[in-house]
Amino acid sequence: MQAYRASILHLVGDPTKDEKAVAFHDDGLLVVNEGRVVACGDYAALAADHVEVPVEDLSGHWITPGFIDTHIHFPQVDIVAAHGAQLLDWLEQHTFPAEAAFADPEHARETATFFVDELLRNGTTTALVFGSVHKGSVEALFAEAFSRDMRLIAGKALMDRNAPPGLTDTVEGARADMEGLIADWHGKGRLGYAVTPRFAISCTDAQLEMAGQVLAQHPGVWMQTHLSENPREIVETAELFPGASDYLDVYERFGLVRKRSVFAHCVHLQGEAFQRLAAKDAAVSFCPTSNLFLGSGLFPLPTACQHGVKVGIGTDVGAGTTFSILHTLGEAYKVGQLRGQALDPFHALYLATLGGARALDLDDRIGNLAPGKEADFLVLDLAATPLLARRLAAAKGLEDRLFALTVLGDDRVVARTYLAGVERYRK
Template sequence: MNTPQLHAVRGEILHFIANPASAGESALEHFADGVLVLRDGHVAELGPAPELLARLPAELPLTDYRGKLILPGFVDTHIHYAQTDIIASHGEQLLAWLEKYTFPAEARFADPAHARNVASFFCDELLRNGTTTALAFATVHAASVDALFEAALERRMRMISGKVLMDRHCPDFLRDTATGGYAESKALIERWHGRDRLQYAVTPRFAATSSPEQMTLAGRLYAEHPGIYLQSHVAENQGEVAWVAGLYPEARSYLDVYDRYGQLGMRSVYAHCIWLDDTDRRRMAETGAAISFCPTSNLFLGSGLFDLGRANELGLRVGLGTDVGAGTSFSMLQTLNEAYKVLQLKGQKLPAASAFHLATLGGAHSLYLDDRVGNFLPGKEADFVVLDPQATPLLARRMACAQTLDERLFVLMMLGDDRAVAATHVMGEARWQRPG
């Protein structure tokens, strides 16, 4: 019998057990000097350091992060790994962006060696930014999915991904067929879904690039494999909304297209959702579908401003997405920075506690993973990020003036970026550590 592997981590610890928007201060647990006890990569116990250290074995291995803030690993609910190399490409809105930058970049993933190279960099970059769970788009190439899952498996990350389905209104070199896409997706599901911490997502790019036949088969895949995900885009850009309306005149709305093809439900995640009405929002809430709020890409592409307040009022599941490569940073801290500004323009506030909940437990909840990740309750997978509030001279100076935990969190999300990440642990093991 294997002896359980025990380990302890000490530092300032913060996690959420509920949504601060509804539960207030009782939503979070904070230990100015805390200890996280890990057993075989899972959380065994959490509490104040003096109390726990007094009864833990003296020889128990202890990693000391005092002076730093330990949070659950960040959850990125929408990102395109194949667009890593086109981040920060100038000057287009959504549809032109796809034609000019995205499709040529994704064509390169016909080469498995290129896919492996990008996948390795992508996973390392997520970890360097404190992200341990991600829902990611691959490309139409089955080998692109294999490459990403292989890289995530090596690092033991929790990764959800799938082959893009796209059989019309795209270049010939990226076009699949409805039946071919179905067959390839099914084979990938059988190969990868449920393997270690990997899960599969049926991935129609968006309604405009899939024929009615392909949309039917995507819905069938989603129904045939309980427990898998479905990811797509909806109502990101007004030109896109008008285009889809012309392609599907029978549908009440853009979202209704997906609904008609059986693609709304638990573990279906739609990026953007800017140009929705309340009928759409209520339909998402009642089916259990989730929204990925992608503020940096929405600003970068000039798409519009997401209404988080209304989504919360109607009880929708909402997570945060970096949406690299139209999104401009892998950093969830910088993404929270932009989310705050988007909501300011909407006349809404984003308190720091709500922001960090969105990036951790809220994201996990939107992906139906809050029973596994997102906080430090006993039994959860021990994914966490260690943030250094002294990482830059400006951060250190501003932190010296901060009076409360809430103020310190707000400073971190406004001034922090990858430099603030001191370490990232996956299943208890340090998978990235800042040099020096």
């Protein structure tokens, strides 16, 4: 058992719906035992009940839940900040060549080590991850996450058309790969498997039908894909699936829209489509840095939330330009400003923590520091840069401090990252 004394900030509900959702303890105590939170609250109220527990004094720091990245591509690490083109051309010029390299197991292992280390360095303790089409890429990633007791969900990309040679699979081969990965890794430690059609353009009807069958046969797994990211993508999807009423209907027809389904982007969806997602308890990943970088558009966050859709935040590396969830939240605010809808800083933190956990159907285990939750948490250095220290010293209240942190913060703010109560990164 170990305790940590610092200022503690987390969300116990959705701050857009619950005025008591924000839990802040200026002088707080977090007590952890055997990988779980035992107690979290004011130091003065808890200290007497835990006099035998060693306490590390981290005064001047904030403790928050670990960040949750609901959309990121493991095989795209090496093409972050690749210049030029929008989505479909960017895939051809940059993504597909980079992903082809993951046929080499050694490259997959080396990249997986870097990828997981980079997540932890940026304070990401849970991620929903795309692998390449190669089974070995996902095995390498799972092995790295398992060695750190990290909660990570991943899947091999499904592509049986509209991709270069060496990056397409077959319906039969993809099913065999997924069944093997689920048997070997799903539920091992804190790992989970996600059925992962890249997007509708890359999959035949038969491939999507098979994906739906695997989901039905393994109800505990997740599903992740892309939806309504780019105007040209939407047009090409309609041409490939003339029988579908719209892009979302392509996935609905094959049983892919359900609880534990996470759709990245959804930039161009309208209210009626959001209603259908909410009715099936599916979720959306808001990826502001990649939407801006590829010129895809501005995600209508308030519209999604008004229709009851669960929303998490995604970095979408490599079209996304940072592993830092803090930096990504700053970009999410800018997207809102361009739409005339300023993002509240507490709502932003919710998207990165409890909201992300709800999007992944894991809010009974992660997302905040309530007793009984898995002890995934961060120690944040509020003086990580001279500018940040100066700005926070002049801040007017908690909301102003949090907002400045999301705009000015990045990986330098993360002093430590803990997974299940064990320190896995220290700056």
